[in-house]
Structure formats: C-alpha cells, structure tokens
Amino acid sequence: MSAGHGVPQGPQPLPGVSHVVAVGSGKGGVGKTTVAVNLAVALGRMGYRVGLVDADIYGPNVPTMLGVTRQPNVIGENRIEPILSHGVKFISVGLISPGDKPMMMRGPMLHQIIRQFLMQVEWGDLDFLLIDLPPGTGDVVISLVQTVPLTGAVVVSTGSSVALEDARKALEMFHQVKVEVLGLVENMSQMRMPDGSMLDVFGAGGTERTAQQFGLEFLGSVDMNPAVRKGGDTGMPVALAGPDSELGRNFYDVAKKVVDAAERVADAEGDVLEIS
Numbered sequence: 001m002s003a004g005h006g007v008p009q010g011p012q013p014l015p016g017v018s019h020v021v022a023v024g025s026g027k028g029g030v031g032k033t034t035v036a037v038n039l040a041v042a043l044g045r046m047g048y049r050v051g052l053v054d055a056d057i058y059g060p061n062v063p064t065m066l067g068v069t070r071q072p073n074v075i076g077e078n079r080i081e082p083i084l085s086h087g088v089k090f091i092s093v094g095l096i097s098p099g100d101k102p103m104m105m106r107g108p109m110l111h112q113i114i115r116q117f118l119m120q121v122e123w124g125d126l127d128f129l130l131i132d133l134p135p136g137t138g139d140v141v142i143s144l145v146q147t148v149p150l151t152g153a154v155v156v157s158t159g160s161s162v163a164l165e166d167a168r169k170a171l172e173m174f175h176q177v178k179v180e181v182l183g184l185v186e187n188m189s190q191m192r193m194p195d196g197s198m199l200d201v202f203g204a205g206g207t208e209r210t211a212q213q214f215g216l217e218f219l220g221s222v223d224m225n226p227a228v229r230k231g232g233d234t235g236m237p238v239a240l241a242g243p244d245s246e247l248g249r250n251f252y253d254v255a256k257k258v259v260d261a262a263e264r265v266a267d268a269e270g271d272v273l274e275i276s
Contacts, residue, residue, distance in 0.1 A: 011149045014118060016125040017051070019151040019262045021182065022144065024174070026166025028059075028135035031187035032156040034232050035222065035254070036132040037065045037088075039154075041239040042248070042255040044087035048127040051082065052090040053117050055144065056134040057110055060094030067235020071095055080121045086240060089126070091117050111143040118147050128262070136166075137173040145177045151262045152182040154219065159186050159206030167207070171214060182261035183217035184210060185254055191224040219257045222250040 014020065023036040033056065044050045054062035063069045066085040072095055073081040082089040093113060123129060131150075134140055144150070153174045157167035167184070174181050186207035190198040198204075201224055211218040222228070227247050231238040238245075243252035 022131045022153040024133040025156045026170040038237045038239040038251040040088045042251045051126045051129040053131045054092030060092045062092045063094040065232045114143040152180040159203035183219035186221040188224040189221035220254040
C-alpha cells in the first residue's frame with residue numbers, strides 16, 4: 001500500500017483472469033498480429049475463455065482481422081464492454097478511432113490507454129488474455145508490466161537474420177522487465193508451390209535456431225499462405241477452419257504449446273509462493 005492513501009502499488013492481477021500473455025516482436029511486418037489473432041481464435045475453439053487487447057496503438061489492426069469495427073458500449077461507472085467476435089472478447093483503439101485518422105500521442109497518454117484497456121474493460125472470467133504489442137521495445141511494454149503481472153510472452157519473427165536481430169532485442173527487453181518468454185514462433189516460414197515443393201522465402205529454421213541459442217522453447221512455425229492474408233483482410237482468421245485443417249493446424253499446434261508453457265509458469269510460481 002502507498003503511504004496514507006490505501007492505493008496498491010505495482011502491478012495488480014486482473015480479477016477472474018488466469019493468464020496474461022503478451023505477443024510481441026522486435027520488427028514490424030513479421031505477422032505478429034496475425035499470429036495473435038489466430039492464436040486467440042484457436043484457444044477459443046479449444047474451449048478456453050479468451051480475451052485480446054490490441055495494444056498496437058499506432059497500428060491497430062485487430063478489428064479488421066476479427067471482422068468487427070463498431071464502437072464498444074460504455075456501461076455502468078465508465079466501464080467498457082469488450083467486443084465479441086469468433087468467440088474472442090477484444091478491445092482496440094481502432095474501435096474508438098476508426099478509419100485512417102492517426103493516433104498521435106506521447107508516453108503518458110499511451111500508459112493511460114493501456115491501463116484503461118486492462119482495468120476498465122469488463123473482461124469477466126478468462127483463461128487467457130492476450131496482449132498484441134506494438135513492434136519494438138517502447139513505452140507500451142513498460143506500461144503493461146507496471147499495470148498487470150504477466151504469465152509470459154510469445155515472440156514472433158520470420159527466419160531472416162534481419163528480423164531475428166530485432167527479435168533478440170525483444171527477448172532481452174522481456175528479460176530486463178522480468179517477463180518469462182514462453183517461446184518463439186516463426187511466421188511465414190515456407191511457401192508451398194503448386195508443384196508441391198517448398199519455397200524458402202525468409203530463411204526457414206532461423207527462429208528455431210535462435211530459440212535453441214537462448215535456451216527457449218520453439219513453439220512452432222506457420223507457413224506462408226495467401227489464405228492467411230485473405231483471412232485477416234476479411235475478418236475470417238484461418239484458425240476458424242479448425243485444428244484438422246491444413247490452414248489452421250499450425251496455429252493450433254502453437255496454441256497447445258502456449259497453454260502448456262503458461263501452465264508450467266503458473267505451477268512454478270505456485271511452488272515459489274508455497275515455499276515462501
């Protein structure tokens with residue numbers, strides 16, 4: 001408690017939310033939001049209660065990818081009702097400021113938006129609340145870890161040396177703010193050609209080698225496929241096709257590993273609490 005005010009200091013758990021997982025990347029354009037959205041849909045189809053915060057304030061694409069762009073309702077004492085789409089509750093600044101109008105703001109305003117999205121949204125009971133971070137290592141991550149305790153983070157990259165150079169910065173960022181990295185995902189790994197051969201576009205396997213180098217889990221790879229792009233553009237993520245589909249299978253494989261990793265972290269933290 002802060003002296004004389006009775007206000008808790010430090011990050012505060014969200015009531016009813018079991019796991020808060022950040023999805024980040026060092027570089028933009030690697031498909032971080034595509035992974036976050038399809039991961040959320042996959043978790044929902046697996047029976048988990050899922051929420052998604054679009055914390056990419058300057059480039060909020062989650063409403064388009066989930067196919068809903070209407071403004072959320074304000075209920076009760078200045079509380080926000082999240083939008084529900086494809087079984088996922090979500091909130092985004094893109095719902096509040098739609099269209100092409102840019103969000104131009106400094107750090108303190110970013111911090112306020114992140115706090116509002118976490119603390120003033122009626123999330124209810126959730127098994128997973130995913131946070132789609134902006135690329136890079138800026139203010140939003142600092143605000144996030146100051147507001148709620150995170151179960152861990154997932155880092156998305158392509159296999160290219162340039163993308164992995166920035167992904168390693170993201171790994172170091174999470175290390176510095178004491179957030180455990182649950183693992184790495186390689187997006188746009190390979191592309192299947194009409195003759196059945198695989199085209200290596202961005203250096204397939206580079207992300208897995210980086211995970212091994214850092215002693216982290218490799219959560220899986222997602223092949224490059226125009227249908228994934230189309231699903232995002234039309235608000236119909238390919239994970240809707242289910243775990244047995246060729247398009248959705250990769251995302252469900254990643255989702256299962258994220259669940260296992262999050263539960264391991266939670267169990268380890270429980271052991272520490274019991275010992276102390």
